[in-house]
Amino acid sequence: MVLHYAHAGACAAVLLLSSVGTLVALLITLSAVIAAYPIRLSNHLVLAWFLLAGALFVSEGELTSYVVWCLVLMFFFAALAKINHSYFSSSESCGHHFARVLISFWGLKKIRDSRVLSWLSGAGVVVAEFAASILLVDSRTRILGAVCALLLMVLFGLLCHVHFAVIVFAALLEGVHAETVSVRPWWMVCSTVGALLAVRFGNWRLYRNRRLARLNQLVFGAIAGMCTGAVASAAVQSPAPAAQIEIPSGVGALLLVMFLLNGAAPYLGIKTSYSFAMFSNLRPDHWNHYLIRRPLRPFKIDYITIDEPPGLPSLNSLNGDPQLQRIVSELHLWQYRRYTHRFLIEAERVLKEEGHLAPAVRFGRKAQNRRTTHLTVFPLTLPEPGAGVFD
Known part of the structure; x- marks a missing residue:
């Protein structure tokens, strides 16, 4: 618990005074939190670590390229993991299960078992993730990729994974805005609308402390609304603010190689945990991937x-x-x-x-x-x- 308080303090320090010192403190506490996880490491901690390491060790001129590559690889591996028989089976699919949960929150129980919902939660999600991965690469289509990613993360956050979605929002803003931009007044309107929609459609009723859960969704909706406004500003801004991305050099390249190996770990037969295969139904004991017929080496499972x-x-x-x-x-x-x-x-x-x-x-x-x-x-x-x- 003390470690988590220390990490929360480091986060607050970065918000109040963003400097190399506070970022280093945040990276140290985040690394300690990751090292202290005894059971299962969450994907959002892995993504946050790589983004934070990039902010410290990648040159300013290459930082946008680095962040965009992290998003491209993350969405690619998330989509790739889902191309298996179990994910497209409505009776087993994690995607279909969570879609039915969200639909129930929204009061649309009559379509929980419809073919349309089954398709959207299966092939629809995979197509959207691959689309985000591909479209983010080119500056001419990056806004479209950001919109795909934004929609996916809004649904992810409404479901309950607010932490992951907010981290992706921050990375998206770095990818679509080449320079620091001032907050526009109408972004606040988007933020207010987002907060209200999140309280109405978000998952807070299943928690014991509903007040805190509702507040969590309120804050998430406000951030999602502001991010939507920022992406919309980038879409109408001329000339296009997004620059073509390149492969970073030095430490940036090394970090991307590490990111790539982590995402490829399921197909190398190393692990499936925290390799962005979340909710993909990809199982090492019952491997039924359509494209990669077997891992490079057999998994050792007990x-x-x-x-x-x-x-x-x-x-x-x-x-x-x-x-x-x-x-x-x-x-x-x-x-x-x-x-x-x-x-x-x-x-x-x-x-x-x-x-x-x-x-x-x-x-x-x-x-x-x-x-x-x-x-x-x-x-x-x-x-x-x-x-x-x-x-």
Whole structure:
């Protein structure tokens, strides 16, 4: 927790006084936060690290090219990962699932299972991500690419991934404006409209603390609205403010190579986590990618199955805690699921933080299957009502 407070302080320092010193402090705290993540690293932290490293170590004349290349590669890898059978299957697709969630928030439940929604959340998203990746490269089409990226990130943020969307917004502004521009009065109108729309259509009702979640969406909408105004200004500005991008030299080139290798890691058989394959249904154990038939080398995976009923509480007893409900609902499907060791560790951590007794576990391997670990979970005891740390 102290580390997160230190990082938040570094962020505030950059906002109040942007200098090399505050940026270095921010990079140090961000690196420490990333290193401290024990389970799963979020993609937005990876993107933020590369953008921040570029701001410090890439020359001013090459910074715009560097930032645009980061966006181009990110959207390319995000789209590439989704070209698999599971993502285009409406019953399994993460994209279709989240689209149905958003549609439900908007009160359009009648079209949740329509073919149009299935296509938009499947092929539509892939086309938009590839389009953003391609269009951002050329200065003549960069505004169109920025619009594609903006629309994708607005939907992403309304769903709940505000952090990722805001980081992409900042990168987009660097890509479409060659020079620093002053805030225009009508941007504030866009910001106000964005805030109101985000509160109406954003995901804040599923959180325990709805007031904070609503405030989060309010701020996100304001930022998204202002970013929309800035992109619109770049579109009507003459001559075109966007410059042709080039391959950076020196440290910039090295950072881009690192970015490229991270995004290509699933296809090299190294990892799928934080390689911008988020919500793509790309699975190392059931590889069904249409273009890349198999990774360069086989993944080494050790899945865990639960061999006894885990004695979990009913979901109704966890009303008001969506995170814990999601974890427990996955564990309730122990007969049909295989889990990663990381998921079970994270589940145990959340159960502890929520004031519940974490399940005791015992590992044992079957001799006939070296790659399957069987797990016994003993009954979970619930505390008295009101004992949760977030109540």
